[in-house]
Amino acid sequence: MARVSFEELLDAGVHFGHLRRKWNPNMAPYIFMERNGIHIIDLYKTIAKVDEAAAALKQIAKSGKKILFVATKKQAKDIVADHVKKVGMPYVTERWPGGMLTNFATIRKAVRKMSTIDKLLNTPNYTSISKRERLQISRERAKLEKNLGSISDLNRLPAALFIVDISKERIAIAEARRLNIPTFAIVDTNSNPNLVDFPIPANDDASKAISLIVWKMIEAIEEGLMERKIDKDKRSDDEGVDSDNSTEGRAYDIDDEEDPELKKLAKQKANDEGEVMKRPRKPAAGGNRGPVRKPAGGGAPKKKF
Template structure:
């Protein structure tokens, strides 16, 4: 079953390419036709490539990998941050810093600096040991680092795959990923080079709705991978109960804090007479019978003493 329909692609404008004078001849095989000076992308091929990329991302995440979301153009910034945050993946949506992958150890030091600045109280001038001017400089430094590195603050190592919107604009990210042999999944418009990516998705990388749809589909693949990873860690008990409840919609999953789709086992209600021993209950062992007889005799003696005490009390006139 396809993860997205042709109607959804059409409604989002995924089929619109660039003007015929702005194209890459290597994209010829993905072009369906030309209309009013604009290339039309073959959506049947797009569906096939989407399914392939979806399966790859799901497999990578299910084995514990991370997928970095990259899109710094204005049409992609909000969607990249929203979808990556939804599935707990790192992202870059403002500016790609050179060496963000190839010089990752230096980038990590800047992330640590960001966390140090976030721990400072900029309003406590007296207790901080710094002047107001110094604290203002620290605040501006923190805001700058947050803007560029906030999306990768929890990324402890280089990702196992990279999702890129507009491979032409993000050529630095593509080059670094290829240098480290990190698989690249990207939206390819008619002016892109398909040889630079490992998993190409022919489509419109300029329209907001197109970028939002394709990025959401990839985030859903990450979500499916997280479900599979969580299920594998849960062991056989989770597998036995899997599928007993209706799965959550892809866009609604909050997977990082939620267990896989499994319902807790229901406790059978206790009937009123269930506390009584069954007719075929095992007999009391002989070694325990004397102890039970002694307890019964002691209880009978206590009851006899209570009766005698009541008889000795005078009756009121």
């Protein structure tokens, strides 16, 4: 995983913060200096936080879990949507639907409704519906696609959230904190970094800065998915080798049984055992006693008086 360089962050304008009067005191450890009334972010700390967040996201992706990206601000929505589509992760770039995490079952019902409408559009009965009803259905489908289309593949709660501008996405932060879902976020000087688990101090208003940091996260996720695929292929290959070895072992046993030398030895052993069985038994000590006859009647002999 390639580390982000100081020059890349500087060229993207990641170091520019907000005005001094808008700052959040909790961001003091990440502020390098103040110039012309604007806080300057310490890029060395940004590099460390980017590496930390990328490593954590890589492990989550390697485990096969989903990471939800949230960016509803105008300068970030298109960038996030374009980058996240490459790794197949869910994202929210329109209005955050309240209760999306805490009331996930209801959101899933809306997603299933969208799939039901899709099935209806492909049936011949759709043409028999009146024009007014078809228009209503198409409008409802477009609305659902706009708000929930990007999370249609999200069958369970995400393992983590990546957020651009936590001041704007405070509802998403609150829901994630309530459900103990790890949060990653780009945090500017006017936000509270203590609200997220992995804050990345950076400029969350410049589209170039957002694109750079989001792309580094996407690269880490891609590496995690690639390692997961390699491990999966390796396990399948190992299972195939084990099955081949067991098959070879069975074939070897069959060949041994069909070996003429082994057959000859087995036949000779069987003949020897037959000769032993045919030998007469030696008489027991004390001579050969005949069978003892019992008196007639089956009982003891009667006494004569």
